[in-house]
Amino acid sequence: MSLIVIAFLGGVFTVLSPCILPVVPFVFARSDKPFITDRLPLLVGLAGTFALVTALGVAGLAGAAQLSEYGRWIALATLALFGAALLFPSVADRLTRPLSALADRIVARSETQGTTRRIASSMLLGAATGLLWAPCAGPILGVILTGAALHGASWHTAAALLAYAAGAASWLAVASTLGKRAMDALKRSLGIGEHVRRATGALVLVTVAAIATGLDTRVLALIPGAPTNAIESKLVGTLKTKQAAHVQSQRAHIMRVSTQSALPVQGRLPSLDGATTWLNSAPLSANELRGKVVVVNFWTYSCINCLRTLPYLKTWAQRYGDDGLVVIGVHTPEFGFERDTGNVKRALANLNIRYPVAIDNDYGIWRAFGNQYWPAFYIVDAQGRVRFHHFGEGGYREAEDALRQLLADNGKTMPVHDAQAVQANGVQAAADPANIGSDETYVGYRQAQGFASPQRVRPDAVEDYSLPTQLPLNDWALAGKWNVGGEAAVAAGPQARIAYRFHARDLHLVLGPSADGKPVRFRVTIDGAAPGASHGADVAADGSGIVTNARLYQLVRQSGTVEDRTFQIEFLDPGAQVFSFTFG
Known part of the structure; x- marks a missing residue:
C-alpha cells in the first residue's frame, strides 16, 4: 500500500517539474469545456495511454521504445490539427465532419449524440497527449518499473503504475479547473472568449513546433528541475527506508533463530523445474535432493553484491561437500546480456564456480521461492x-x-568450527x-x-x-554522442565520456562491448x-583498459584516504554499452 500512495504523490510532483511543461497547453486548451464530457475524458485518455506505454516497457517488449517514439510524432500531428482547429473555425468544421458522421452511425438518433462525440474526441486528445508525456518519468516511476522487472507483472505493480498516472492527472484536473474559472472571468468582463480560443490554438501550434524541433529540450535545460527532483527523491528514500526496514527485520529474525537449538521450518523446497x-x-529436482542439505543462492554475474x-x-561447497552439502546457484538475470x-558459462569459468x-x-x-533480492540464499x-x-x-x-x-x-559429525577466514x-x-x-546508479x-x-x-x-x-556529489553526466536506451546508454561516437562524482573506496561499472562484439578501448x-595506485582490477595504472565482454568492471580502488572524487571514463571507440555504477 505504501508504494501505491508514494506512486500517487510522485505523479503529483511530476506535474510540477519542467519535464511536463510541453503538454500543459494541451490540457488548458479545453479548460473552458465542461469537466464531465470534455476535460475528464481527456485526463482519462492521458493517464490510460501513459500507463499503457510504460506498461509495455515493464513487460520488456522490444518494440516499446519504437512505439513510444513513433507515437510521439503521431501525437504531434494530432495535436497540431487540434491547435489549427482552435485557431481556424473552418478547419474545426472540416475535421469534425468525419467524426460526426461516424458518431451518427454509432449512436443513431440517440439523445446523447453530442455528449458521446465530445467524450470520444476528448479521450482521443488525451491519448495523444499521453504519448508525449510517456518519456517524462522520474525516480518514483523508476522504482515501480524496477519492481516490475524484478518480480514480474502483478496487480500491485499495475496499481502503483495507475496511481502514478492518476496522481498527475488529478493535479492537471485541478489546474485546468482553475484555468476554466480564469477564462470564465475574462469572458464575463471583457468578452474576449473567441480571442482566448484562438490564442490557445496558436499556443498549441507553437508548442508543437517547439517539441518537433527540439527547442523545448534546449529551453527546459535552462530551467532547474532540482526542487521537484528532490521531493521525488525524498519519496523514493521513504520507500527504500521501508523496504530496508523490512529486510533488516528479516535479518534480525534470522540472527535470533540461528542462536536457537532448533531452526524453525519456513516452508518446503519449491520445484526447480x-x-x-x-x-x-x-x-536437479527437489526429490533428487532429499537426504542432502542444500544452499540455494540467487545471484547474477554482474551484481557486485552477489560477487562478494x-x-x-x-568455501562451503568445498568444505562440506563430502558431508552431504549441495550448493546450487540460481542465475536470475537483471540485464539482457545476462x-x-x-x-554465464564464461563468468563461471572466470569466477571458478564449479x-x-x-x-x-x-x-x-x-x-x-517468492524471492525479491539479489543476492539471497535459502x-x-x-x-x-x-x-x-x-x-x-x-x-x-x-x-x-x-x-x-x-x-x-542429518547424522554427520561436525568437527570444531574452522576459524580460517575466507x-x-x-x-x-x-x-x-x-x-x-x-x-x-543505473544509466538507462x-x-x-x-x-x-x-x-x-x-x-x-x-x-x-x-x-x-x-x-x-552522486550526480553523473554524459559528454559527446550517446544513445540512451531504457537499460543502457550506448556511446554513439568515439571520445564519448561519462563522469560521476562519488564517495567510496571502489567504483565499478557494468559495461558491454559494441553490439557486434567488437572490443572497446577506454581511458579512466x-x-x-x-588513477595510479588507485586503479581497479580492470584498469592499468595509466587508466587504460578495454571492454571485451559484458560484465562488471572494477575501475577504481582507492589506495589512500577515501574522499569525494570525480571519476571520468572516455571510450576511445564507439559502441560501448554502459549499464550501471556500483560501489564498495
Whole structure:
C-alpha cells in the first residue's frame, strides 16, 4: 500500500517539474469545456495511454521504445490539427465532419449524440497527449518499473503504475479547473472568449513546433528541475527506508533463530523445474535432493553484491561437500546480456564456480521461492524443508552455523568450527561499508537518477551531451554522442565520456562491448589524472583498459584516504554499452 500512495504523490510532483511543461497547453486548451464530457475524458485518455506505454516497457517488449517514439510524432500531428482547429473555425468544421458522421452511425438518433462525440474526441486528445508525456518519468516511476522487472507483472505493480498516472492527472484536473474559472472571468468582463480560443490554438501550434524541433529540450535545460527532483527523491528514500526496514527485520529474525537449538521450518523446497538449463550439472529436482542439505543462492554475474558472496559459497561447497552439502546457484538475470548462456558459462569459468548453476531466464525458480533480492540464499534440510534464509551480503557466520547444524541433524559429525577466514580478492573482496557514500546508479532512462548534463535525455535517440561546469556529489553526466536506451546508454561516437562524482573506496561499472562484439578501448581518470595506485582490477595504472565482454568492471580502488572524487571514463571507440555504477 505504501508504494501505491508514494506512486500517487510522485505523479503529483511530476506535474510540477519542467519535464511536463510541453503538454500543459494541451490540457488548458479545453479548460473552458465542461469537466464531465470534455476535460475528464481527456485526463482519462492521458493517464490510460501513459500507463499503457510504460506498461509495455515493464513487460520488456522490444518494440516499446519504437512505439513510444513513433507515437510521439503521431501525437504531434494530432495535436497540431487540434491547435489549427482552435485557431481556424473552418478547419474545426472540416475535421469534425468525419467524426460526426461516424458518431451518427454509432449512436443513431440517440439523445446523447453530442455528449458521446465530445467524450470520444476528448479521450482521443488525451491519448495523444499521453504519448508525449510517456518519456517524462522520474525516480518514483523508476522504482515501480524496477519492481516490475524484478518480480514480474502483478496487480500491485499495475496499481502503483495507475496511481502514478492518476496522481498527475488529478493535479492537471485541478489546474485546468482553475484555468476554466480564469477564462470564465475574462469572458464575463471583457468578452474576449473567441480571442482566448484562438490564442490557445496558436499556443498549441507553437508548442508543437517547439517539441518537433527540439527547442523545448534546449529551453527546459535552462530551467532547474532540482526542487521537484528532490521531493521525488525524498519519496523514493521513504520507500527504500521501508523496504530496508523490512529486510533488516528479516535479518534480525534470522540472527535470533540461528542462536536457537532448533531452526524453525519456513516452508518446503519449491520445484526447480523453472530452470531453462543447468550448468556444471545435470538437471536437479527437489526429490533428487532429499537426504542432502542444500544452499540455494540467487545471484547474477554482474551484481557486485552477489560477487562478494561467492567466496563464502565456494568455501562451503568445498568444505562440506563430502558431508552431504549441495550448493546450487540460481542465475536470475537483471540485464539482457545476462540471459546469454554463453556469457554465464564464461563468468563461471572466470569466477571458478564449479557447483551446479540453474539458468533461471524465465524467473520460474525466482517466483517459486517468492524471492525479491539479489543476492539471497535459502538453506534446506535433508527432509526438503527451508530452515534458514538471508537477503543481501553479510550474515555468513550465522548461515554457516545453520548449515552445520542441519548437517549434524542429518547424522554427520561436525568437527570444531574452522576459524580460517575466507579469502577474497579483486571485485570479490569485502566492501568498505564505513566509506560508502554513493548508491547503485543505473544509466538507462528507465531507472536513472542523478543525471546532471544540461541537456534533457532523448530516449532511444542519438544526442550530443555535455558535462556541467560543476558536478555535485552522486550526480553523473554524459559528454559527446550517446544513445540512451531504457537499460543502457550506448556511446554513439568515439571520445564519448561519462563522469560521476562519488564517495567510496571502489567504483565499478557494468559495461558491454559494441553490439557486434567488437572490443572497446577506454581511458579512466580520477580528478583529471591517471588513477595510479588507485586503479581497479580492470584498469592499468595509466587508466587504460578495454571492454571485451559484458560484465562488471572494477575501475577504481582507492589506495589512500577515501574522499569525494570525480571519476571520468572516455571510450576511445564507439559502441560501448554502459549499464550501471556500483560501489564498495
